[in-house]
Amino acid sequence: MANYRINKVTLDNVAQLANVSKVTVSRAFSQPEKVNQTTLKRILDAAEKVGYVVNTAARNLRAKSSKTIGIVTPDLSNPFFSHLAKFMTEEAHQNGYDTLIFDSYESIHNEQNIIDKLIGYGVDAIILAVVSSEISYNPPYFKQLKILGIPVILLDRHIPDSPFSGVYIDNIDCGIQVGRYLVNQKVKKVTIISGPKDSLVAQERVSGIKMILENYTNIETIFADFLMNEAYLATVEHLKKANIPDYFVGCNNQISLGIIKACIEKGLMPQKDFCLFSIDEVSHANIYGFKFPCIVSDLNEIAWQAINMALRRINEELSTIGNVVVRGQLQI
Amino acid sequence: MANYRINKVTLDNVAQLANVSKVTVSRAFSQPEKVNQTTLKRILDAAEKVGYVVNTAARNLRAKSSKTIGIVTPDLSNPFFSHLAKFMTEEAHQNGYDTLIFDSYESIHNEQNIIDKLIGYGVDAIILAVVSSEISYNPPYFKQLKILGIPVILLDRHIPDSPFSGVYIDNIDCGIQVGRYLVNQKVKKVTIISGPKDSLVAQERVSGIKMILENYTNIETIFADFLMNEAYLATVEHLKKANIPDYFVGCNNQISLGIIKACIEKGLMPQKDFCLFSIDEVSHANIYGFKFPCIVSDLNEIAWQAINMALRRINEELSTIGNVVVRGQLQI
């Protein structure tokens, strides 16, 4: 009933075949420059012949660093996160680190398990886009990670009271840019669909918009969730009760999709019958021939900042908790 | 310069705090039923207090099974794969297994490294959607995995000469269903955009279509790639030279997107000015108010088959190499 892996290949096997001690074989794989060229070749040949691969478990148990960074996001099928994950992986590779990427599928329970797993795998740092965007989110593992001294970089979703550094989008600035754009368009009536009421991101984006628009415009704000379906339902409800605004504002890419779906289902044509300003690029819009003004974030920049903050903390070049805030770009 | 994790918490720490030996603590986490209720509670409390998490590296080094299945796909931002990954993870969890999910980003080089990593982590099985769909794909790690005796389940992309089992879509049947639909529509002229010429999936889907249509219809087949941009470019070229066919056939979801993009860019309206039949659901079409006839695969079924095939191989209930073929459903 059990799975004893039939053939285990270890350093010893390779060592025998290559007529060296296993330490030398070990070096051949971790510090090849310290091994004689001829010996090295003999070892690598032997290793290939028997199909040897370094046993990560054993290595991590002994080595000081696993050279691995854990990445956790709530939804890898959201391009915002999947692209970030890709860019971070590339940046990590360039610095000699691997990544271990997990999707918490928006579940707190999964998130906790994943964090435990990552700790168990001995990652050197964790980059974490948290499930919840509640301002007061404070899951048990926060304390745990703090105790263990594992560097944590929060991504995208800011939690003010957490003991960790983070890389965030400048949400108020996003809002301000949205507001300015709408002022230029001389809009009279705006409907904002945003994330949960208790999410800082949701609040900040809305308050940025209101800073600019408050006195000029009739604004309705709906706090729904950063998910397509919630935004869709909120928009459907809204359209039943109210007239079509001059502009909808979708506070992230999923919300924008929900708004579009609801409007199109009602027979409203984008640009003709309704206008939308999106925070984040609207997925697939260009494919289907639509174009919406939006604020786009430089995902490459965010990824670079996150990985490099992680590396600096790992190497203890950075002791204080600090945040990096990346501004979005208006794209018309 | 180095990252000595400041506070390591081990079995010993918990053992001291709970006044038991470390073996008992170990049992508390791996076979809690073998530990006295009272003792168990004391141990778990102690563990929580100091933030203890099982060290996976150490566990995997000693244990016979890591209770982990590795999953590798070429593109997690493709919903086909990201949903499969999600369903497989759920199914694995229900059987007491974790998953380790990697994205090879369509690179052979990454793929090889990921396989090495997975072997190194001691996964019990690997479910692999290969980068290439070349019929004769035969990377070095095939042999290696065979030597090591690690169960491998190929996913979606069939490689006839490989020594592994797999779960596949019935591609010829897909094609036949497409063909029948088009016959019913009494089409005269069809343009098929498919994957690479040397891909079995691409070939089978096309040949299925042709089995039904050959004698009735004017068919043009373009072998491009299973990627949006290649399909887009192929369609753009095609539209320069030829008239609009009665139907385009997109041989996977990415290709369908490419066709749509090219047509819409040329000012052609879906359903009005051009028709498309897609193998795979067309991502986001419903959001933007479009509906294309398509063949959809039951991803839940595929995921279930893949995980259960893996489990049966792990438990040696299954010794021969066999394949499971899942049929797609027509959706109008």
Place this chain on the structure above:
DNA sequence: CTGAAAGCGCTAACAT
């Protein structure tokens, strides 16, 4: 139900 001893495969520190 609990414990003592051994060792998984690897690498750091110290030889040589």
Place this chain on the structure above:
DNA sequence: ATGTTAGCGCTTTCAG
């Protein structure tokens, strides 16, 4: 440039 020794944190015998 290579080898020797010790031990990472855990689980698996085997004893009690």
